[in-house]
Amino acid sequence: MGTPRGTRSTETPAEASAGAWAPAMDGSRAARVALVGVHGFGTHHLRNLERLQAAGAVELIAVADPQPPEAGSLPPSAAVYPGLAELLAATRTLDLVIVATPIQTHAPLALAALRTDADLYLEKPPVASLADFNRLCDAAAASGRSVQVGFQSLGSxxxxxxxxxxxxxxxxxxxxxxxxxxxxxxxxxxxxxxxxxxxxxxxxxxxxxxxxxxxxxxxxxxxxxxxxxxxxxxxxxxxxxxxxxxxxxxxxxxxxxxxxxxxxxxxxxxxxxxxxxxxxxxxxxxxxxxxxxxxxxxxxxxxxxxxxxxxxxxDDLTENLLAHRNGGTxxxxxxxxxxxxxxxxxxxxxxxxxxxxxxxxxxxxxxxxxxxxxxxxxxxxxxxxxxxxxxxxxxxxxxxxxxxxxxxxxxx
Structure with a gap:
């Protein structure tokens, strides 16, 4: 649903979805999140996760990037690793992995994430070939995990x-x-x-x-x-x-x-x-x-x-994935x-x-x-x-x- 006909919304997309997810109010546990890639578009995810963490929806447990994040850009809860392999080796019970890395790395990182018990948010384009897409679809089906692709405009x-x-x-x-x-x-x-x-x-x-x-x-x-x-x-x-x-x-x-x-x-x-x-x-x-x-x-x-x-x-796609995890959406x-x-x-x-x-x-x-x-x-x-x-x-x-x-x- 949009704004009522004849009216014009002045909300930004983040503001429009800010009230859509309130797990702290219903007593559910904050989702444990890892972010792979903290530069480039990864900075957008960091800001969004900061908002969601303040709302009690998520806890950013760890990030992975060969280039260290800027000082002060992470909450104290987040450990830093040079790559996803090191992050997964040291981190347990993740609920969500977000991949915001260069295109050619999407396939191996996504496949690694799907070998865990976490759901996956994968930035666009999902992968760099149709063959990799088919492999990823097969892996997602075998794992039973949910995969959201970061075409943010589709939340409009x-x-x-x-x-x-x-x-x-x-x-x-x-x-x-x-x-x-x-x-x-x-x-x-x-x-x-x-x-x-x-x-x-x-x-x-x-x-x-x-x-x-x-x-x-x-x-x-x-x-x-x-x-x-x-x-x-x-x-x-x-x-x-x-x-x-x-x-x-x-x-x-x-x-x-x-x-x-x-x-x-x-x-x-x-x-x-x-x-x-x-x-x-x-x-x-x-x-x-x-x-x-x-x-x-x-x-x-x-x-x-x-x-x-x-x-x-x-609708924010990360919030939508969190709501999907909790049933029905x-x-x-x-x-x-x-x-x-x-x-x-x-x-x-x-x-x-x-x-x-x-x-x-x-x-x-x-x-x-x-x-x-x-x-x-x-x-x-x-x-x-x-x-x-x-x-x-x-x-x-x-x-x-x-x-x-x-x-x-x-x-x-």
């Missing part, structure tokens, strides 16, 4: 509002979905770690592309709205991958997906825009459109009657429901290397590590691709030298 209450407006025909028949992402990333972004911008490292898959990491939520959210959750919900994936930066992976791409119902989903994404704009997912209906700005939980609906807008609350982002997204990731992983965008079509702004590539007129290209469900080459863009690459779906 706006998704229920979207489901309702589709059911009541507010925008007519749904004809297509597009996801558009326009972000800015500089040279320093690709030098922050050895895996940034890599397709693989020493033969180990990384798949750090625009659709699989920085704007992965756009893809995952579009798939969820389309009802495409598992691998069985997708019949085709096409990719057209490009790069303006001197990297291995793609920074400007179109991913075109078709669901079993025949619905087209087109994700037109770049981190080479002139300026960062909130990404969005657009529902194209026969009688109107709905635009979901998922980072803000903001939904605008346009029909002949005019345009309305609401901002919704959001469905997981918001369960592992199996990442199957459709993993087909997209696999299509990117197995596609030809991204084609470079010629220098004549790229403008560099800034200097030194702050310099950033801007693909000329990329904003118009993304809009046209999303509206027309077309790839860049199909639009006839002068730098689009590739052709759509069709991914061969695995035979079930």
């Amino acid at each position: 209450h706006a998704l229920q509002a979207i489901e309702d407006l589709l059911a009541d025909g507010t925008i007519g028949t749904l004809q297509g979905i597009s996801a558009t992402g326009r972000w800015v990333r500089d040279r320093a972004y690709y030098k922050r770690s050895r895996w940034a911008g890599k397709r693989s490292i020493n033969g180990v898959d990384v798949v750090d592309g625009v659709a699989t990491n920085p704007l992965a939520h756009a893809v995952a959210t579009a798939l969820r709205i389309a009802g495409a959750r598992t691998t069985a919900d997708v019949v085709s994936v096409e990719t057209e991958l490009y790069r303006a930066n001197d990297i291995e992976s793609d920074d400007t791409s179109v991913i075109r997906i078709r669901t079993v119902s025949g619905l087209p989903i087109t994700c037109a994404l770049t981190i080479c825009a002139a300026e960062s704009v909130e990404p969005c997912v657009t529902l194209q209906g026969s009688a109107g459109t709905a635009v979901f700005h998922y980072t803000e939980d903001r939904l605008s609906v346009t029909t002949e009657a005019g345009t309305s807008e609401e901002t919704y609350g959001r 469905p997981l918001t982002s369960p592992l199996l429901d990442s199957g459709a997204f993993m087909l997209v990731l696999e299509a990117v992983r197995t596609a030809p290397p991204p084609a470079p965008i010629g220098d004549a079509h790229v403008r560099w702004e800034g200097a030194g590590e702050a310099a950033r590539a801007v693909v000329l007129d990329i904003e118009s290209a993304l809009d046209r691709a999303g509206r027309g469900h077309a790839t860049f080459s199909e639009l006839g863009l002068p730098w689009a030298t590739s052709a759509p690459h069709a991914f061969s779906l695995p035979v079930s």
Whole structure:
């Protein structure tokens, strides 16, 4: 449920969910939690765990990271280890392990966590290949443990509002979905770690592309709205991958997906825009459109009657997993429901290397590590691709030298 119609919520996602979990009031034991990875997005988990610990929901027992955490960033209860193996060897009776580490480490760390009695929160993307995803699903099923994948946008209450407006025909028949992402990333972004911008490292898959990491939520959210959750919900994936930066992976791409119902989903994404704009997912209906700005939980609906807008609350995925552990509450982002997204990731992983965008079509702004590539007129290209469900080459863009690459779906 969102805010009442006609009102606008000013809560942040954390504030909106702050009262949703109160174990200290019902006498249940605080969940014993270990966090693997305390830097990068791990700092978000540290802040969230601090909030949940203050509420009596969790106790952060231990963290693991080869780079020690900053002084004062952990509660006194938390021991520090260089890796998960050392943490598990020294720690008993964990209830939850959170993995927020580089993409290529997700599979081995997740499999190790599932050999314990703890449930698992695994940051997105869950793993770096479809084969690893299948192994992880098998391990989760054998262990009987729950696995939540960190697609935070899926906790938005706006998704229920979207489901309702589709059911009541507010925008007519749904004809297509597009996801558009326009972000800015500089040279320093690709030098922050050895895996940034890599397709693989020493033969180990990384798949750090625009659709699989920085704007992965756009893809995952579009798939969820389309009802495409598992691998069985997708019949085709096409990719057209490009790069303006001197990297291995793609920074400007179109991913075109078709669901079993025949619905087209087109994700037109770049981190080479002139300026960062909130990404969005657009529902194209026969009688109107709905635009979901998922980072803000903001939904605008346009029909002949005019345009309305609401901002919704959001459920925290860690709280949702804790509530699931205590019975009854469905997981918001369960592992199996990442199957459709993993087909997209696999299509990117197995596609030809991204084609470079010629220098004549790229403008560099800034200097030194702050310099950033801007693909000329990329904003118009993304809009046209999303509206027309077309790839860049199909639009006839002068730098689009590739052709759509069709991914061969695995035979079930």
